[in-house]
Amino acid sequence: MKQGSLSEYFQGVAAKRLTEVEANVLRSNQHEFNGVRALREMLGEPNQRVPYPSKMMYLSDSEPEPIVEDALLTWYDARQKAREERGVMRDEYRLYFPSTSVSANFGAGDVLVIAHCQDGSLLLIVAKSGSSVGQQIEWLFGVDTSGVRYVLRSENDFDKQQLSFASRVILETIGLDPGWLDDSHLDEMINLFGESFPTTLQFSAFSRSKCMSVDTLADPDHALMAWMEKEEQLFRALENHIVSKRLKEGFLSGDGKPDVDSFISYSLSVQNRRKSRVGLTLENHLEHIFKANLLRHSRTARTENRSKPDFLFPSQNSYLDLSFDSQRLIMLGVKSTCKDRWRQVLTEADRVEHKHLLTLEAPISTHQLYEMRAKKLALVVPSNLHDAYPKSDRGYLISLAQFIQEVQTSQNGL
Structure with a gap:
């Protein structure tokens, strides 16, 4: 197990795509995966039933959160009794799972991944066929499920796979701690911001100050990712400090009884803050890059039907001036993530025929990339x-540096 790699989390994984027969059988009463060679290599060949505390998960692009259920999966040899009683010289291992809302989907x-976690439990992931999240799961584990057999990846394979920003985001999607926290600047943050959260603009500026080696002009792509990762690490440290302190205070009503509603309200506020700040953080750092590159722009300008595109170049006034060359x-x-929300961008500026969308989600499915191109949306x-x-999909992507060059060209002579 190597720190900062996927082997921190997993001993191994086996992955494949479900066939029509398997999907129909697994949705019915026969809730078992056949114990083929790959599963035997990962789980062994025990002479007794082995129960695995497990988490089952179904992922799709159409749902904001995965369907998740805890379950007990059992690895066993269906021929063991016959072998012991009648001398049958064969074995037949199977992995049994109970009927759940996950298996019903x-x-x-669909992409199937059976992961053997470092704590001895199993994580069973199924991702909808053709989905972006399915491609992300394949990329995370380094598996190609285009064949008919299981693909096996071992702990040694994962030792070589260092975690990146994208892989940490996917780990969090499947309910694992991505290891963002960096408390090396916690005292400084408390002295600067006190025991409360600063504005996103303040925190973004602070995060950039801790990445002095990046060159905004020479490599804006690297600068953006370095700032995003650093801010996520620093925010988690500050959040951990503030939330831990609040939890220690407890949630009691005036009569000293536990106040469940107050706790739920606080928990929701923590979750909502995490979700809302990422998008603002990304916009903050992008605007800093645009200013450094002297790009004329308007942030959250207003266009038709009160739409608010994130960035308009060169300005809102230019957009509203119908004499300005469209x-x-x-x-x-x-x-920061697309899911199916990327279509919202299409209606935010009618005068701009060919629109751009920047995202940190990686990868996005080939099908969605094709649909974006058909809608004249370029992906940055x-x-x-x-x-x-x-x-085969990389040729359709635009880097941030390329986008900046495109904007600079459009603003020549303005």
């Missing part, structure tokens, strides 16, 4: 994340 072509207008939508992805995409 299994479909042909070919020199550029719109950039910003979404920091170059650090391009390797997460299949080689």
Whole structure:
């Protein structure tokens, strides 16, 4: 097990795609995976039933959160009794799982990953066929499920796989601690911000100050990713400090009884803060890069139907001036993750025929990339994340540096 690698979490994984027959059988009463060679290599060949505390999970692009259930999976030899009683010289290992809301969603072509975790439990992940999240799961574990057999990855394989920003985001998606926390600047943050959260603008500026080696002009792609990762690490440290302190105080009503509603309200506020700040953080750092590159722009400008595109180039006034050449207008939508929300960008600036969307989600499914191109939407992805995409899709991606060059060209002579 190597720190900072996928082996911190997993001893091994076996992955494949569900066939039509498997999906139909698994949705019915026969809740078992056949114990093929790959599963035997990962789980061994015990002479007794082995129960595995497990988490089952179904992922799709259409749902904001995965469907998750705890379950007890059992690894056993279905022929053991016959071998012991009648001398049958064969074995037949199977992995049994109970009927759950997760298994009810299994479909042909879905990506199946059975992961053996370092704590001895199993994590069973099924991702919808053709989904972006399915490609992300394959990329995270380094598996190609286009064949008919299981693909096996061992702990030694994972030792060589250092965690990146993209892989940590996916780990968090499947409910694992991505190891963001960096408390080396905690005392400084408390002295500067006190026992409360600063504004996102303040915190973004503080995070950039801790990445002095990046060059905003020479490599904006690297700068953006370095700032995003650093801010996530620092925020988690400050959040851990503030939330831990509040939890120690407890949640009691005036009569000294536990106040469940107060606790739930506080918990929701913590979750909502995590979700809302990431998008603002990304916009903050992008605006800093645009200013450093002297790009004229308007942030959250207003266009038709009160739409608010994240960035308009060169300005809102230019957009509203119908005499201004629409070919020199550029719109950039910003979404840290896309899911199906990328279509919102299409209606935010009618005068801009070819729109741009920047995201940190990697990879996005080939199907969605094709649909984006059909809708005249160019995808801007920091170059650090391009390797997460299949080689056949990378030619359709635009780096942040390339986008900046495109804007600079459009603003020549203004």
